[in-house]
Amino acid sequence: MPTSLTLQPIGFLRTRQQVKFQAGHQPSAATEERNELELLPDCGYEDALRDLAGFERVWLLWWFHRNENWRPLVLPPRGPIQRRGVFATRSPHRPNPLGLTPVPLLGIAGRTLLLGPCDLVDGTPVFDLKPYVPSFDAFPDARAGWIDEVDAAMSEPPKFSVTLTPTADAQATWLRTHWSINFIPRLTELLARDPSPHRTRRIRKRGPTHAEIGCGAWLAVFTVAGTAVSVLALKPAYPMTFLLREGYQDIPDRDALVAFLAQWPTPPAADRVAGEP
Ligand SMILES: C[S@@+](CC[C@H](N)C(=O)[O-])C[C@H]1O[C@@H](n2cnc3c(N)ncnc32)[C@H](O)[C@@H]1O
Structure with missing residues (x-):
């Protein structure tokens, strides 16, 4: 088995979010934000995009390129001050810093995808796109461990x-x-x-x-x-x-x-x- 693999980005995200603080922890449906994913030229990606336009959402698989390290235990930004195993979180600080985000697909023009709200910063390398298929990808009733507990606490009005x-x-x-x-x-x-x-x-x-x-x-x-x-x-x-x-x-x-x-x-x-x- 190879001990390392080489991946090439298929394109880079263009967004107004220049720094990590500006990007949401996950995409926020409440914003009118518009973003663009420009795929690289001369790679045959125009053909690779054929038939994607009919999907309302796409998964972006991308790299947390602004991170330099990872930690086995991380402190999630929401909820009580408690460290969690990184694999039980969506933290950027992972051994292979791969991000996974479902985003609204608003249009495709040539090699450029017009996207709705994202949680990526400007210039983030994207490695793959896959159609979001509700019958495969959505399990709204599945348990979500500690996140269910935090969500219950967060549904209360802010205290301050x-x-x-x-x-x-x-x-x-x-x-x-x-x-x-x-x-x-x-x-x-x-x-x-x-x-x-x-x-x-x-x-x-x-x-x-x-x-x-x-x-x-x-x-x-x-x-x-x-x-x-x-x-x-x-x-x-x-x-x-x-x-x-x-x-x-x-x-x-x-x-x-x-x-x-x-x-x-x-x-x-x-x-x-x-x-x-
Ligand atoms: C909590 S992560 C979730 C990402 C993805 N939805 C996931 O679940 O894998 C989102 C945060 O990553 C950070 N971020 C976004 N783009 C980044 C990049 N290119 N490099 C490092 N951190 C990034 C921002 O602080 C953003 O709020």
């Missing part, structure tokens, strides 16, 4: 209310209007469920009263009082010296991060976290 201070609100509006960057809905969803420190959710304590959550290339500083979460300020996850360094031009949102730091060089005094520069 999340508000933005005027500073954070002005920063969010500036990012949305000048740079079309908007991570506030996802940030609000995560903090409303549970703002406690969590490695996978990238929430960590910053001093006795403050905490911060990583949102891709951005951070949001917040406090919690009872069930009220107050987002005090947004800020880049990188210092200016790092952003301007040679060879770091590919950092997601880099130009927006630099412009943001020109506008808000340090966190406003009232929102500054104890111990921060």
